[in-house]
Amino acid sequence: MTEIRTPRLLLRRWHDDDLAPMADINAEPRVMHWIDDGSVRDLDQTAEAIERAEEEWDEEGFGLFAVELLASGELAGFTGLSVPEFLPEVLPAVAITWRLGSQFWGQGYASEAAQATMEFALQDRGLDRLISINRVGDEASENVIRKLDMVPECVTAHPVHGYPLRVYSIDLTQYQA
Template sequence: MEILTDRLRLRKWTNRDKPAFAAIQADPRVMEYFPATLTRKESDAVVERFKKHHKEHGFGYFAAERRTDKQLLGFIGLSRQEYPAFFTPCVDIGWMLHPDVWGQGLAAEGARACLEHAFGALGLDAVRAVTVHRNMPSIRVMHQLGMAYEGAFIHPDFADRHDQQPCLVYVRRAPAEGQP
């Protein structure tokens, strides 16, 4: 299973992706809006969780690679979320990309393709996105994707990071039949 866009190949994870992804997750710029930077061992465990999610659900956070040189850029994709919140359980769309490609529209490009997959092949009626209230770049991507603000909540994964609370949730509902 893979999704192709003009510039990206979204595909399943392999063990070869682990070193490059660990470097991305060790970068404090990338992890500014996440609970903490990750060690190599912690990052490898994340890749294993992504692989398990794909196997169990048939979708997940994809490894995002640039089509021209096959360089791993991070992840873009869909994931089931079941932590306690007013909108869960749900399917969430998320992204994390290397700082060298920020501002190039890749998150929106890949996420648009994932939304098409979610509403088409997967038949989902809604997809949500969550971010901390200060993450303006991701909020801009959510707006570009046509997502609407749904509310704020206290994310259990950020319990000890008061600077990251509240988190915001946005939603995009499946288009009505015949609508783009």
């Protein structure tokens, strides 16, 4: 089982008891505002998303980690890697992504988890490049991306909703520099 410990977080595979707290996170309008059409997700949609994440682990050798606070054992959300099939113009690619409940914002957890995930991708999994896809205007995610030293690569449009997306990237040589 793949786990990563950071000073404050445990990044791990999903447990059955993660469903309810992740569904609560996905039900927050503030959390979902910048994702797809901004709609919140219910328990069934969350269960399907976790199932897809676990399948990606089995198929690709990477996926979305549940992010647990070491101090309390609380589920804060997720971070991890996925193939962004919804955006074919960037393929082949692996994207780093994250989603935390709003009560966990502004404390550096997203950056801490994303940095550990980037190291996992580029060193443990042997990927030579990562991207991040961010909806233009989502400043909180832009801040995390800047902390990861990713560089802007292009701007494109969401294929369904039409809003602008900025694609960032980092390759292994940039990461090691």
